[in-house]
Amino acid sequence: MSEAVALRAPAIRREPGKFWIVPPVALLALLFFYPLALITRQAFLDDSGVANAAEIFRVLHSRFFLNALINTVTISVTATAGCLIVGLVLALILAFVPFPGSGFIARLIDTFIALPTFLVTLAFTFLYGSAGMLNAGLMETFSLPLPPVDFLYSTWGVVLAEVTVYTPFILRPLLAAFSLVDRGQIEAASLLGARPFRIVRQVILPAAIPALIAGGSLCLLLTVNEFGIVLFIGAKGVITLPLLIYGKAIQESAYQVACIIAVVNIALSLGLFGLYRFAAGRLGV
Amino acid sequence: MLVWSRPSRIVLWVLFALIFGVLFLAPLAVILLSSLADQWNGVLPNGLTTEHYTDVVRGAAWNSVKASLITGFLASALALVSGTWAALSLRLQGPALKRLLGLLFFIPSAVPSVSVGLGLLVAFSHPPLLLNGTIAIVMIAHFVLISAFTFGNVSAGLARLSPDFEQVASSLGARPAYRLWHVTLPLLAPYLVAAFGLSFALSMGNSAPPSWSIRRAG
Numbered sequence: 001m002s003e004a005v006a007l008r009a010p011a012i013r014r015e016p017g018k019f020w021i022v023p024p025v026a027l028l029a030l031l032f033f034y035p036l037a038l039i040t041r042q043a044f045l046d047d048s049g050v051a052n053a054a055e056i057f058r059v060l061h062s063r064f065f066l067n068a069l070i071n072t073v074t075i076s077v078t079a080t081a082g083c084l085i086v087g088l089v090l091a092l093i094l095a096f097v098p099f100p101g102s103g104f105i106a107r108l109i110d111t112f113i114a115l116p117t118f119l120v121t122l123a124f125t126f127l128y129g130s131a132g133m134l135n136a137g138l139m140e141t142f143s144l145p146l147p148p149v150d151f152l153y154s155t156w157g158v159v160l161a162e163v164t165v166y167t168p169f170i171l172r173p174l175l176a177a178f179s180l181v182d183r184g185q186i187e188a189a190s191l192l193g194a195r196p197f198r199i200v201r202q203v204i205l206p207a208a209i210p211a212l213i214a215g216g217s218l219c220l221l222l223t224v225n226e227f228g229i230v231l232f233i234g235a236k237g238v239i240t241l242p243l244l245i246y247g248k249a250i251q252e253s254a255y256q257v258a259c260i261i262a263v264v265n266i267a268l269s270l271g272l273f274g275l276y277r278f279a280a281g282r283l284g285v
Numbered sequence: 286m287l288v289w290s291r292p293s294r295i296v297l298w299v300l301f302a303l304i305f306g307v308l309f310l311a312p313l314a315v316i317l318l319s320s321l322a323d324q325w326n327g328v329l330p331n332g333l334t335t336e337h338y339t340d341v342v343r344g345a346a347w348n349s350v351k352a353s354l355i356t357g358f359l360a361s362a363l364a365l366v367s368g369t370w371a372a373l374s375l376r377l378q379g380p381a382l383k384r385l386l387g388l389l390f391f392i393p394s395a396v397p398s399v400s401v402g403l404g405l406l407v408a409f410s411h412p413p414l415l416l417n418g419t420i421a422i423v424m425i426a427h428f429v430l431i432s433a434f435t436f437g438n439v440s441a442g443l444a445r446l447s448p449d450f451e452q453v454a455s456s457l458g459a460r461p462a463y464r465l466w467h468v469t470l471p472l473l474a475p476y477l478v479a480a481f482g483l484s485f486a487l488s489m490g491n492s493a494p495p496s497w498s499i500r501r502a503g
Contacts, residue, residue, distance in 0.1 A: 017461070020374035024367045025386065032393050032429050035404025042407060086304060093301045096287035097294055109309055114486035123312035126319055133315070164308045186287060196287050204287075225397035242399040249403050259407070262400040273395030277388075 036266070043259040059260045068244040068261070072268075075155055075230075075240060076223035079162035083219045084212060086163055087170030091208075092200065094171075095178035096186070106175060113168045121161050121232035128152045153235040161229045166219045173211035181207050210279075217276040225269055241265040356420060357488035360427035361435075365481050368435035369473070372443050373465070387440070394433035401429050431484040438483060442476025 046052045059065055090109070094102050112120070128134050128149055135147035151157055181204060189199045227242040239247070241261060249258035288294050321333045340346050371390055375383055393401070405426055409416040416422040446469070454468045470477075 017377035024371035035408035
């Protein structure tokens with residue numbers, strides 16, 4: 001008898017606490033999932049509530065959609081590869097060939113996480129734009145008639161700005177992983193005559209793989225969704241999915257087209273999010 | 286130390302300085318410089334001035350700074366309350382529901398901000414909730430975009446707390462509300478401050494999509 005009471009007691013005590021989850025879930029449902037459901041509804045149904053496959057088919061086969069899709073994938077894959085390379089090189093030097101002030105420099109790079117993405121783009125325009133400091137300097141020095149550096153208003157400009165903004169997302173987990181690498185192992189390998197390149201490949205890189213995979217998939221997700229940088233570079237030929245959604249909804253008021261593209265973009269992002277969660281969970285990052 | 290010889294260390298440091306300089310230092314410096322520049326026609330500014338900063342705290346510019354500070358602050362406060370609430374009450378759920386809801390709270394961080402803005406425009410452009418063109422819809426957009434980060438930070442902090450304190454308080458007869466207010470929340474305080482700081486920074490940085498959702502009225 002007393003045992004039964006003791007067994008039941010925790011269940012009874014936990015019961016009222018379960019409902020505390022309702023307010024935040026309701027808030028999330030109203031402000032996030034309800035608008036998301038409406039986007040999906042507007043994408044698949046027309047005004048009278050009938051499914052209109054023809055419109056979806058037309059949008060998904062249109063040149064502007066396919067171009068934006070190709071641009072989005074190209075830019076995010078290139079930028080992620082850039083982030084991985086730059087992040088790995090910087091992290092290796094910061095962790096294993098440290099110099100005075102390297103801790104401060106790592107912190108400084110971290111601040112880019114909180115910096116508005118369009119501010120970085122603005123700075124790049126000042127630096128490398130057609131009237132920027134680099135071009136002005138080169139034109140003045142060599143008396144050139146035209147700005148010689150002309151990459152900013154292209155895919156490369158977007159990629160460079162994204163590498164700057166998203167490298168900290170790779171650098172941070174990499175430095176954390178490197179701080180766990182046993183220095184004795186590196187010194188032993190070095191004493192046994194291994195060259196630095198071989199130590200990096202055989203001792204350090206295996207420890208860095210989880211951080212690289214998790215950080216890389218996070219970068220991929222964030223660059224697929226990037227809006228501010230692409231908008232501020234303002235290159236005519238560089239239209240990505242988020243920019244296309246913005247253009248269709250705000251400039252052309254074509255809400256249904258915008259919703260169809262938004263559904264594709266959301267599906268792509270959620271797929272990458274799943275990949276990131278899987279990688280992070282599997283690798284314990 | 287991975288590289289022992291001084292010349293090769295210097296080569297590596299030069300490589301570092303080059304990457305760091307082009308990608309990180311130069312943009313930061315140019316933002317600072319342009320905020321202080323008087324007139325800028327050549328390679329470098331013609332003169333330096335603090336006039337732009339005094340402009341920011343006066344007149345029309347100050348109004349927009351104030352508006353973005355207030356919306357950012359309110360959205361971060363709301364995200365902090367709902368994120369903390371969600372993280373705390375999630376602990377009372379069964380494992381399956383816990384995993385599912387934990388995932389749902391993270392999903393806003395994975396959805397493109399433009400789609401969040403579009404969804405809010407579609408959802409709140411007609412009665413009963415007509416928020417189009419109001420400051421409220423900007424705040425909601427900020428809230429949705431940062432809520433997952435706040436939730437994540439607070440849950441991570443909560444996972445690091447030792448359950449001992451709460452159990453001791455409970456065994457000493459502290460009721461749940463007392464325990465929450467006097468034990469759990471004070472222990473969680475550093476994480477709450479960090480979460481608020483990050484949300485506020487993200488909210489300031491992520492202003493483009495929320496602000497265009499206000500532009501479209503009607």
